[in-house]
Amino acid sequence: MLNTRTLGTQGLTVSEIGLGLMGMSQAYGTAEERDERESIATIHRAVELGCTFLDTAEVYGPYVNEELLARALGELGSAARDRVVVATKFGFRIENGAMAGLDSRPEHVREAVEGSLRRLATDRIDLLYQHRVDPAVPIEDVVGAMADLVREGKVRFLGLSEAGEQTIRRAHAVHPISALQSEYSLWERNLEPRIIPLLRELGIGLVPFAPLGRGFLTGAVKRAEEYPEGDFRRGDPRYQGENFDANARAASAVRDMAASKGAAPGQIALAWLLHRGDDVVPIPGTKRRRYLEENVGAAEVSLTPDEMAALDAALAPDKVSGPRYNERQMSTVDR
DSSP, X not given: OOOEEEETTTXXXXXXXXXXXXXXXXXXXXXXXXXXXXXXXXXXXXXHHTOXXXXXXXXXXXXXXXXXXXXXXXXTOGGGGGGOEEEEEEOEEEETTEEEEEOOOHHHHHHHHHHHHHHHTOSOEEEXXXXXXXXXXXXXXXXXXXXXXXXXXXXXXXXXESOOHHHHHHHHHHSOOOEEEEEOBTTBOTTTTTHHHHHHHHTOEEEEESTTTTTGGGSOOOOGGGSOTTOGGGGOGGGSHHHHHHHHHHHHHHHHHHHHHTOOHHHHHHHHHHTTOTTBOOOOBOSSHHHHHHHHGGGGOOOXXXXXXXXXXXXXXXXXXXXXXXXXXXXTSOO
């Protein structure tokens, strides 16, 4: 069973490793490859293993990922809801089954949360994130609307995703923010200079998504063009051309260390994150039980200070080639 960690200073306790559900409904692989029964079985196995921090969003699907989680928990019986921490996100305008821009207007925040509550078949969201910062709406207005939902008992704790320094400070001044979700891993270190020190100054936890470098750090990767249309990795700059070659060389350090310790490469990458501080809770995504079990096993992997330093050096920012997103996707990141 996994241990627990605390995010923020408001009392949010979660499993030390969470489960990202996005890939069960979109982004990786093809629709034909998705297996709802295996996805539900993976959620059931996660709860059994104590991996009870479950991350979804209204835009995953859209909508169907939240419904999938509700079905999985429903099959476990009414007591299961109290055993898990459900995190979801709002912040996009969804039209004709697709994202159509940002929308964090206060009235939309309430509308989105009411929709998530229905789809999740629950009376409260444990952790509600703004999915992306909306430059058209002052963050004070957004967090004010989120705080109203806390007071009404529909939401327990608040979070932000991919927010920048000033946004985090301004948001936290309106209502305590318990967690920032952002991409962070051996593969992507952009939070280290300024964001992580700020989070620790304010007492905000960090929830890294894509902690396995979108799969690159596991070693089980192909070039961008070998993935099917619709797979996120097909358009990922780090999977393309010379970037792929450089990144494969850098990531070999993770595979080498894994071999020396009798662990899987992904376990080394997750263990590195767990060793970064007790306020860090990664949420690796998977839709299969065997990978879930491997990820959970990372909690048993110990890294010495020398091993941590070796990994830091091997995957320093100047060793990773290419931006983490394309230009359009980067435009939604608040920094």
